[in-house]
Each structure stands twice: as C-alpha cells, then as structure tokens.
Amino acid sequence: MSHDFFPSYTPKSKLAKWFESRLPLLGFMHSAGVSFPVPRNLNYWWTSGVILCFMLVSQIVTGIFLAMFYTPHVDLAFSSVEHILRDVSYGWLIQPLHAVGASMFFLAVYVHIFRGLYYGSYKAPREILWILGVILYLLMMATAFLGYVLPWGQMSLWGATVITNFFSAIPGVGKTVVSYLWGGYAVGNPTLNRFFSLHFLLPFMICGVVILHVWALHVPGNNNPDGVEIKTKKDALPFHPYYTTKDFFAVFVFLILFAWFTFYMPRYLGHADNFIAADRSVTPAHIVPEWYFLPFYAILRAVTFQIPLGFYTIDSKLGGVIAMFGAIVVLAFLPWLNNSKVRSTKYRPLYKPFFWLFFLTCIILGWLGSKPTDGDWMIGSWHIVNYTTASQIFTLLYFAHFALLPIIGKIEKTKPLPDSIFEAVLKKNGSAKPAGSAELPNKTA
C-alpha cells in the first residue's frame, strides 16, 4: 500500500508475536481490512463490491448444500430438484436462495460495472483491476449458464442447445468442438454430467480471480466519485470502521431485496417453461435466456445478414456470435479507448449524455432480447419498427459508444477538478465532517 496514514498492526501478546514472526497474517489482514486508506468521499455505489463478495459466498454455500441432494442424470435431475423443493428440510428455501441469488449477483455486478464506467474507474493505473473484472464477469456468465442447465427443464435443454450451437459457427472445427462439448450427438446425459462438474469448479476459479481483483485494487487504492487520487491523510479514512460499517449497512439493505424476491416471488425472474421436464420432441414456443443475458441475446440475433470479407464470407450465425462476444470483450479495451484526462463523468459535460445513452441502450437491448424476432415495437397503435431492426439499431449504438470515446475525449472541455478529495467534500457539505460525526479521525483536519 502506498500510504501509511493509519497505524498498522503491532502484535501485543506473546502468542501473537510468535505467530506474526512466522506468518504475518494478522498484519496483512489489518493493513488490507482495517488501516487501509479509503477516499473519504465514496458514495453508496461503492458498496457493490462487498455486496458481490457476499453474493459469491452465498451462492457457494447454497450451491454446496444443493449439490448434496441433486442428481446430475437426465432421468433424475428434474425430479431431484423437485425433491429438494418438496422433501428436503428447508429445501424450499435453499433452492430459491440459489436461483434468486444468481439474479441478485448479476444485479450487483451490473451496478458495479456501471459505477466503474461512470466514474472512469478503469483508467490508469487501474487497467489490470478492470480487465480482471471483465474476466470475472465472463466467468460469472459461464457459471450462470451451466447452472441453468442443471434443473433439466425445457429452458435448460433448449437454452443449452442454442448456446452450445454457437460453437458450431466456428469455421472448420465447429462441429467437432460441439461434439466435444456435448459428449454425444446432441445435448444429453454426458453434457449434463460435465456441466455439473464445471458448474461446481467455476465459482472457485471466480474466488481466485476475486483475490487478484482485490489485490489489484489495493495497489492503487479505490477510485472515488471525484476521480482525484488521495494526496494527504485528510483525503482518506481507514477502511475499518468507516467503510466496514457502511458496506454492511448496504449489504443489509440489499438483503431486504434478496429476501423479498426469495420469499414473495421466488420464480418471478425465471421461466415457467423450466417447470416442464426437458423434452427433445417439443420446444418452448419462445426460447429466452435469463434476464441478465438478454442484451447480449439481442445482439446475437441482430446479425441476420452475411458479412462478405472478400476472402471469406461470415454467415449470420457466426456474425452474431462474434458480435455477442465482441460486446463483452470490447469492455477490456476501455482503459485505452477512453483517452480523457478526467476520470469522473461528474466533470465531463460532453461525455455525460453519452454515458446515459449507453445505459439506456443496454436496457433497451435487454428488453428487445426478451421479444420475439418477428414482432413489432408498438407504442399504442403507433408502429415504430420491427424488433429485429430495432435490435440492429441499438446494437450499432452499443458499439458506436466505444468508437466515439476517443473522439469525445479529444474535443471535450472538462470542468475543473477539485484540488483534493478533502476540498471536494468541503465544497459539497460545507464541512469535511461526515454528517453527525463529533470528531474527525485525525486531528490534522
């Protein structure tokens, strides 16, 4: 850590001294979780990281217990989930906690991502931190997809069929790759078995990357709403108790939402079709992924045309898959696409509307992803455009955002930045004291 503003750990007891000289674990935990200097101006959007950590633990705990009762076999999987819900003591609670938990996890990650986008948190020196975040997001998506196949309902089977067929679009080796994914001639029992194994593995890989992510956070420290770095002790507060308290409060508020869904509408975010056991001879009338994949599903389906390259023609299937993965991979390049000298959108008058346009684009793409491709976007009786054309327009807007970033950064006249975090807080509140606080933690204020 670059700053030593707050007292570090010194072992007092004989035992602690003995242990610390052999493994400095307590000192490490203290410097990372107690005396770690955090900008004093963080708002509630900065609690999403701890909420995500909480959700990861929650998913692993509920998942491990579900795995004790679940059977990964095509003839038994569906009924084993029903068995959990009906017969296992508190299974009615544990299964929805896991299923709703996936949605809550994604809700928190989207808050976390848009927070980073708005405040330019990915900019130097936090590029590696950001890229690790993109990797975590991809791992989360893979885990969620694999998990959704396990109950072996109609959406599980057909979702797995549509998604694994993406890989058949790979020129030349596509068919072989898909048969290695399936372990058969179609999505079947071997597929279900390996998906269960991988669904169990990936969360632990996520844990590993989370450790790197938090490590990469602790090198430069947190970004903050004003996007200026900590310069003096006056700009910072120790992580504990100031942010531990704030983060726990936010977790509790988040838990209200989580509990509300779990207890009052546990199936609201799912699909009724997944309560029909998988049947290869019938497809659901309308195959849609879970809500958190919808924007990408819209982008996938938006490519309905061939893309001739001269030496090779990309058909619409491959084109859609490239666009969909491209929409995620492009995020990793943000630190270099955004060339503005100013991090926070608070001080970027030209970029601000573009940020909100991008946010809106993602929401509308999500909505379009839930619609059938052959329908029409109507407002009352007023016909706007059909869904496929709309998806194409908003897919274009999605990518245009990234293409425009360097231009915006070049021509924008940004607002003056505060000299320090302390000054920014002073200007906002008239006092640098947190509301209701009696005394600042350091007398230098």
Add this chain to the structure above:
Amino acid sequence: MADTVKNAEPTRRDFLFIATGTAAAIGTACTVWPFISSLAPDANTIALGAPVEVDLAPIAEGQIVKVFWRDTLIFIRHRTKEEIEAAENVDVATLIDPQPDDQRVKKGHEQWLIVFGNCTHLGCVPNGHEGPYKGWHCPCHGSVFDTSGRVRVGPAPSNLPVPEYKFMSDTQIVIGVADEAPAPAA
C-alpha cells in the same frame, strides 16, 4: 557474469536446457491429450448411435411420426397424393434453398419423406401440417417448410436435412446407413 560471451558455441548446458524443455512440452501435451479426448462421445454413446430400423407399416397416410436417432429428432411423414404433388409442382429456382423433391425422397417411395426434425434456424421443433404450405411451421421464429421439408419462408437458412437411410423392404427402413444411390444431404 562478467565472462559471459555472446555468440559462443552452444555448450552441453544449452543442449540440456533445450532437450529438457522439449521433453517437458511433449510430456505436457501427452498428459493433456487423454483429458481432452475423454470429452468426446464415449463408446457407449457411439454404440447407441448405431443405425436404427423403423417399421413404416403402422404409419397411416397423412401421418407424421417422430423417431430419435443419435438423440436427434427425425420426422417420418407418410405423404398424401396431394402433398406429393404440391412438393413436386414447384419452380425449384424460386426456393430459398433450391432442391427438387426427387432429390429428397427415394425413387419409388415418394410417399415417404424422412427429414431431421429441428429447424435449421435455432433448432426448435416445427409443428407438422401447419403453415401456408401445410408442411411445417416453426413456432419459435416463424419459419415455414413445405411438404418436402424445404424452407419456404425464413429466417431458417436451409431445408430440413435428409438423414442417410435406406429401404430394406417397402415397409422397413434403416436410418444411419447410406443408400447405394444416396440422396444428397441438404
């Protein structure tokens, strides 16, 4: 080290370094191979993927029967005279995926249409006897197929493919075996 000389003759140590690295790389590849290979369809799955025989005798005229071969849905359609005529009297050049009906059925067995049962768009199962051509209509994204299983209205890019099969007798077929004069797969 001070006495390190560039462009010196390769030493015994250089040789050992490269030889060890090469052996390690080959060893790693050899170790990874069985794990990747284990993901391929296993012997049991392949054995169950052997050709299947289907008795056509109980299938009434006009009826569509669903069978599975290699976990994949196959439609067996006993076409009526009108359906055969409708399939044959088409200007092939106007089709999305041009193919005459006689390339999709066996000569002398025109009443039997045997096609894979998953839409060529995103793999949904189309409903039989529906749509303007009374062939199939896909409920997912609206593709329409005629009584020859050819796509007539998109978004499906191609016809329902014809699997390899052959007639053992007039009422017995075996799916998964190439005919002497194979029907060109779509």
